[in-house]
Amino acid sequence: MTIEIFDSGDDLALAVSRQLAARVHSVATVGRTPKVVLTGGSIATRIYGRLSAENADWSRAEYWWGDERFVPEGHEDRNDRQAREGFLDRLGVPAEHIHAMPAHGCDLSMAEAADQYATTLPQDPFDVVLLGVGPDAHIASLFPGHPQVNETERLAVEVFDSPKPPPQRITLTYPALNHTKVTWFVVAGADKADAVAKALGGAPIEEAPAAGARGLEETVWFLDTAAASKLRR
Numbered sequence: 464m465t466i467e468i469f470d471s472g473d474d475l476a477l478a479v480s481r482q483l484a485a486r487v488h489s490v491a492t493v494g495r496t497p498k499v500v501l502t503g504g505s506i507a508t509r510i511y512g513r514l515s516a517e518n519a520d521w522s523r524a525e526y527w528w529g530d531e532r533f534v535p536e537g538h539e540d541r542n543d544r545q546a547r548e549g550f551l552d553r554l555g556v557p558a559e560h561i562h563a564m565p566a567h568g569c570d571l572s573m574a575e576a577a578d579q580y581a582t583t584l585p586q587d588p589f590d591v592v593l594l595g596v597g598p599d600a601h602i603a604s605l606f607p608g609h610p611q612v613n614e615t616e617r618l619a620v621e622v623f624d625s626p627k628p629p630p631q632r633i634t635l636t637y638p639a640l641n642h643t644k645v646t647w648f649v650v651a652g653a654d655k656a657d658a659v660a661k662a663l664g665g666a667p668i669e670e671a672p673a674a675g676a677r678g679l680e681e682t683v684w685f686l687d688t689a690a691a692s693k694l695r696r
């Protein structure tokens with residue numbers, strides 16, 4: 464597990480964009496299709512905005528989401544709209560490589576939509592899962608104290624009462640999020656400092672316990688100094 468700390472959210476976003484490009488390129492170079500799980504949230508917007516400046520096989524990769532707001536397709540709250548506008552459309556990623564979660568107005572219930580999305584997930588592990596972190600330490604739409612955190616069978620589930628608006632969401636569960644070779648937490652802002660300290664045990668950075676999923680090639684915490692401010696030095 465690695466912790467990288469940056470002076471600002473912009474520096475963090477630049478670093479993540481460059482490392483994501485390198486990750487996608489390294490996988491494509493060995494003839495595989497890079498499999499990327501994208502996140503929503505504000506730091507993601509800053510990351511996506513920088514990807515078009517990075518040379519990588521973006522259109523060879525396939526993209527899923529860790530969670531999505533169950534609002535109509537194209538709604539400004541949609542995480543897939545954020546990524547399409549940020550880089551997917553601009554870089555000509557083929558539609559069949561973009562695995563957006565079902566939207567409100569589809570002819571499925573939220574539970575059916577979650578189960579349908581689970582069928583789109585690859586058998587092989589993802590190559591990288593990007594995750595923002597909320598002030599309450601939620602990732603994707605897995606909120607502390609909510610039952611979805613404890614799901615061990617279903618790969619995607621419905622959320623009706625997200626504390627973070629909008630309330631209705633679809634989210635991957637830990638079994639799905641952990642099915643990856645690499646997990647990158649991307650966290651900026653002083654409002655995340657408590658969550659980061661809780662996740663990393665508040666231990667001194669060099670002693671922080673291995674956080675996140677087991678059996679990973681790599682878990683990296685990309686933090687700005689504000690989000691890292693409660694980690695003991």
Ligand SMILES: O=C(O)[C@H](O)[C@@H](O)[C@H](O)[C@H](O)COP(=O)(O)O
Pocket residue numbers: 502503504505506507529530531532542594595596597598601602603604627
């Ligand atoms: O759909 C969502 O809202 C996100 O997936 C969510 O998990 C987000 O990543 C965190 O809430 C951090 O968001 P910020 O980066 O905006 O703080």
